[in-house]
Amino acid sequence: MRIFLIILLVLLFLLILILCSQVEAAVEYWDGKFRYAVRYFGIQVYPFRKKPEAAPDAAQEAKKAEKEAKKAEKQAKKKAKADAKKQAEQEAASQEKKKQLLAEKMQRTMQKIAETCDMAGDALFAAPAPLKKLFSAITLTLETDFCIGGEDAADTAILYGRVQLALQNALANLGRAIHVKRKKVRIACDFVADESRWNVRASVKVRIGTALAAALWLLWNYWWGGRKAQKSVVNERI
Numbered sequence: 001m002r003i004f005l006i007i008l009l010v011l012l013f014l015l016i017l018i019l020c021s022q023v024e025a026a027v028e029y030w031d032g033k034f035r036y037a038v039r040y041f042g043i044q045v046y047p048f049r050k051k052p053e054a055a056p057d058a059a060q061e062a063k064k065a066e067k068e069a070k071k072a073e074k075q076a077k078k079k080a081k082a083d084a085k086k087q088a089e090q091e092a093a094s095q096e097k098k099k100q101l102l103a104e105k106m107q108r109t110m111q112k113i114a115e116t117c118d119m120a121g122d123a124l125f126a127a128p129a130p131l132k133k134l135f136s137a138i139t140l141t142l143e144t145d146f147c148i149g150g151e152d153a154a155d156t157a158i159l160y161g162r163v164q165l166a167l168q169n170a171l172a173n174l175g176r177a178i179h180v181k182r183k184k185v186r187i188a189c190d191f192v193a194d195e196s197r198w199n200v201r202a203s204v205k206v207r208i209g210t211a212l213a214a215a216l217w218l219l220w221n222y223w224w225g226g227r228k229a230q231k232s233v234v235n236e237r238i
Contacts, residue, residue, distance in 0.1 A: 024203055026203040030201060143185070
């Protein structure tokens with residue numbers, strides 16, 4: 001009996017620990033590289049980290065590297081001759097086009113984010129109590145390093161103001177329903193830089209117990225609402 005109680009207490013402790021623990025989903029776009037991860041107790045559970053492969057034989061590796069180097073050299077010479085003329089003509093035009101497209105895309109993206117966060121903030125604020133409790137258990141940690149640049153000073157200043165306004169409004173609206181931690185929100189304006197820099201890191205943490213309780217509440221309301229609808233239909237027929 002005593003062993004059974006000990007096992008029961010251990011299982012109860014583990015259950016409480018799991019329900020009180022948090023799951024973290026992190027996303028970042030930094031220095032042109034996109035990364036994402038899901039962590040539990042600080043351990044990355046997705047994507048799975050691959051085990052390092054065993055080192056191949058040194059002689060075979062040297063021969064393989066020599067063959068690949070010769071092959072790459074031949075391909076590089078052919079490609080250089082074919083691309084030399086095209087690169088000289090298209091480089092200036094494509095560079096300017098990329099800058100304009102990036103500025104326009106970022107401007108539209110920030111506007112959409114601001115509008116979406118505004119609508120989401122209103123919806124979350126008017127949500128039922130169990131959902132509000134779930135949202136209050138969510139913590140958003142944000143870090144940004146935006147540097148607005150460009151050749152035209154007026155366009156750069158306008159884009160800087162729009163990005164600043166959109167980001168601050170988005171964070172304010174989200175802060176109405178969830179916890180928002182601003183780790184380092186930096187938005188700078190550089191009239192000398194030819195290109196803009198867009199670096200962002202974001203992570204969302206939620207407690208498992210709160211998420212499970214909200215999910216059960218939604219299922220219960222869905223089931224109970226279905227039963228009420230069926231009863232009303234039967235009563236109408238009678």
